[in-house]
Amino acid sequence: MTAGLNRLSRERQHFFSERDYMDSMKKIYHFISTMKTGLMLLVLLGLAAAMGRVIFPDSFSHAILFKMLLLLLLINMTCCTINRIIWFKSVFIYKRRKGFLKQFGILLLHAGIVLIMIGGVIFSCYGGSEQIQIVKHETKDISHVIKTNQVKPISMHLDDFKIEFNDDGSASQYYSFLTLLEDGQTKEKAVISVNHPLNCGGVKAYQMSFGYKVKVKHINSEGMETEDLFNEGDVLKIPGTERVVKIFRYIPNFDPAHGMTSITMRSDNPRIIFSVYENNNLLGVGAVEFGERVEIDNNVFAVFTGVEPYTVLCVKSDPGLPMVLSGGVMFMLGVCLALLTSHSKKAVRK
Amino acid sequence: MMMALIDEIIYAVLAVYAFGSVLYFRGARTGQKKVFQAAFIMAITGVVLNLLVLIIRTIIAGRLPLSNGAEFLLLFTWITVVFYLILQKKIQYKGAGGLVLLMAALLILAGAVLMKEQFGTAMPLMPALKSPWLCVHVLTAALAYAGFALAAGLALWCVWGKSQAIGNSIIYSIVASGFAMLSLSIVFGAIWAEQAWGTYWSWDPKETWALVTWIIYALYLHLHKKMESQERQASIMVIAGFVFVLFTFFGVNYLLPGLHSYGVVLNNLNLFG
Numbered sequence: 001m002t003a004g005l006n007r008l009s010r011e012r013q014h015f016f017s018e019r020d021y022m023d024s025m026k027k028i029y030h031f032i033s034t035m036k037t038g039l040m041l042l043v044l045l046g047l048a049a050a051m052g053r054v055i056f057p058d059s060f061s062h063a064i065l066f067k068m069l070l071l072l073l074l075i076n077m078t079c080c081t082i083n084r085i086i087w088f089k090s091v092f093i094y095k096r097r098k099g100f101l102k103q104f105g106i107l108l109l110h111a112g113i114v115l116i117m118i119g120g121v122i123f124s125c126y127g128g129s130e131q132i133q134i135v136k137h138e139t140k141d142i143s144h145v146i147k148t149n150q151v152k153p154i155s156m157h158l159d160d161f162k163i164e165f166n167d168d169g170s171a172s173q174y175y176s177f178l179t180l181l182e183d184g185q186t187k188e189k190a191v192i193s194v195n196h197p198l199n200c201g202g203v204k205a206y207q208m209s210f211g212y213k214v215k216v217k218h219i220n221s222e223g224m225e226t227e228d229l230f231n232e233g234d235v236l237k238i239p240g241t242e243r244v245v246k247i248f249r250y251i252p253n254f255d256p257a258h259g260m261t262s263i264t265m266r267s268d269n270p271r272i273i274f275s276v277y278e279n280n281n282l283l284g285v286g287a288v289e290f291g292e293r294v295e296i297d298n299n300v301f302a303v304f305t306g307v308e309p310y311t312v313l314c315v316k317s318d319p320g321l322p323m324v325l326s327g328g329v330m331f332m333l334g335v336c337l338a339l340l341t342s343h344s345k346k347a348v349r350k
Numbered sequence: 351m352m353m354a355l356i357d358e359i360i361y362a363v364l365a366v367y368a369f370g371s372v373l374y375f376r377g378a379r380t381g382q383k384k385v386f387q388a389a390f391i392m393a394i395t396g397v398v399l400n401l402l403v404l405i406i407r408t409i410i411a412g413r414l415p416l417s418n419g420a421e422f423l424l425l426f427t428w429i430t431v432v433f434y435l436i437l438q439k440k441i442q443y444k445g446a447g448g449l450v451l452l453m454a455a456l457l458i459l460a461g462a463v464l465m466k467e468q469f470g471t472a473m474p475l476m477p478a479l480k481s482p483w484l485c486v487h488v489l490t491a492a493l494a495y496a497g498f499a500l501a502a503g504l505a506l507w508c509v510w511g512k513s514q515a516i517g518n519s520i521i522y523s524i525v526a527s528g529f530a531m532l533s534l535s536i537v538f539g540a541i542w543a544e545q546a547w548g549t550y551w552s553w554d555p556k557e558t559w560a561l562v563t564w565i566i567y568a569l570y571l572h573l574h575k576k577m578e579s580q581e582r583q584a585s586i587m588v589i590a591g592f593v594f595v596l597f598t599f600f601g602v603n604y605l606l607p608g609l610h611s612y613g614v615v616l617n618n619l620n621l622f623g
């Protein structure tokens with residue numbers, strides 16, 4: 001008898017706690033799925049973005065708190081959208097009420113935002129993006145950018161880099177002529193320019209920037225010639241002399257009146273600006289043409305023989321992109337249906 | 351020739367909008383029909399001259415006037431006044447014209463002070479701007495901003511207690527359309543950014559502040575029904591939204607130091623600045 005009662009009360013306890021549990025789950029679900037919570041999150045996000053932008057301009061979007069906010073918003077909007085789909089079905093599919101387009105638009109626009117955010121999460125988990133610099137005639141491996149089941153190594157070879165100019169000498173377009181190699185074998189030839197990225201099997205590459213390496217030949221006192229490529233700002237040490245040469249900058253279109261800045265990027269009047277130091281003391285600064293022999297010390301010469309361009313590409317793999325794009329299209333369509341269709345129809349939702 | 355003329359015409363637009371504004375205010379105070387008629391003629395003259403400036407810019411640059419801050423400002427102001435005139439015709443209410451034309455005049459003035467060098471010159475487009483997305487992105491942004499400007503003008507007029515004739519529902523409709531346009535503009539911008547820079551969203555200042563603006567108006571649209579009895583609060587929100595619009599436009603371009611709106615600086619050269 002007592003045992004039976006005990007069992008009963010235990011069962012009851014069990015029963016109660018399960019109901020409590022269900023109740024609180026429902027409450028939690030209700031809390032995270034209401035519009036009120038969503039709006040609050042949206043306000044917080046706006047505040048965080050605005051303040052973050054001002055206080056930590058470069059890093060706020062990586063902050064854990066900020067990501068949490070975005071994640072909460074994603075959860076909230078997902079629940080909201082699911083609720084809405086259920087409601088939408090009951091009202092429009094079964095009861096055939098008026099105002100279909102507007103409500104469908106609202107549904108579409110929220111679902112679109114959810115997709116955009118999920119696509120963003122996919123990118124941060126499975127995507128990659130990196131800036132790579134390739135000198136003309138050089139090959140760079142880009143396999144590590146692709147994080148999903150990549151089998152064969154992929155690399156890029158820069159065949160050429162060209163700038164197209166307007167009449168006034170300003171740049172009208174930048175082109176990288178590339179060969180895409182898979183496993184060392186030529187897979188595809190491509191030309192990338194600004195606004196015309198390469199899209200090849202899950203990898204995208206964008207024209208971001210460019211620059212030049214300077215070719216320098218130096219001749220030491222024994223008459224030995226050596227040629228090398230240098231970055232702007234590099235220091236050249238020549239054996240047999242205490243003096244060093246700093247290859248300061250390549251100026252494609254030199255004018256003494258403009259000093260260290262080029263008039264245009266077109267190589268109408270190229271010069272190399274360099275300086276010579278001895279024991280950290282500046283001995284002199286010069287601007288020379290390609291091929292000019294510069295005497296650095298007794299019988300030690302440097303010749304700037306030319307420049308080799310390099311391109312800077314942003315290489316990216318983003319498996320979430322199709323989702324973001326479809327989300328964006330849904331969002332745009334939804335916004336137009338929801339807000340640009342006649343406002344006179346009163347919403348039917350209670 | 352035209353380059354020299356364009357500055358003069360811009361000052362004329364400024365003067366005509368300002369004068370029209372004074373007449374509208376006077377008309378609203380005295381209720382004289384003649385004054386309103388004169389004000390209306392001023393507004394039309396301003397719109398025509400403003401359009402002339404846009405056409406001249408199109409001829410000078412050899413492309414639609416959509417690619418720098420000055421062109422954007424001229425377009426956005428023009429659309430604002432055109433929207434106002436359409437609304438005036440539609441609801442037969444002229445009172446708020448003073449505020450709307452005053453805003454138009456102030457916008458042109460701000461352009462004349464801050465972007466003077468952009469009016470008469472025509473530089474070739476930089477590579478990043480050579481995209482079909484430029485047109486839709488900037489056009490939708492201008493439509494959105496114009497809607498928000500008009501809504502803010504009407505809301506201010508209501509808060510001032512000058513009018514019961516403009517219902518909150520008119521303001522709501524205008525804001526809703528502006529919000530739709532801002533949404534489109536942001537998505538077009540994101541599509542473009544993905545093509546030009548390889549990321550559709552990088553939290554750069556313009557993107558961030560455009561999002562903040564978008565959130566403010568989203569809030570207004572969501573809360574609007576709850577605020578039906580509190581017209582004042584709703585109006586204040588519309589005005590606040592426009593303050594953010596102005597900050598997104600002027601603030602990001604001119605106040606935040608050292609931030610290139612559309613620049614990505616890498617290594618030694620910069621393709622987007």
Ligand code: HEM
Nearest residue numbers: 417418419422478488491536539540542543557560598599
């Ligand atoms: C998600 C990305 C983007 C967002 C949210 C965005 C936002 C905006 C907004 C709100 C405006 C209105 C005017 C203003 O406030 O300045 C605008 C205008 C403009 N946008 Fe974007 N934009 C984006 C991407 C881009 C890209 C990729 C480019 C070009 C490379 C671009 C070029 C322009 C230009 C030229 C204007 C017109 C005038 C001005 O300079 O202010 N935008 N954008």
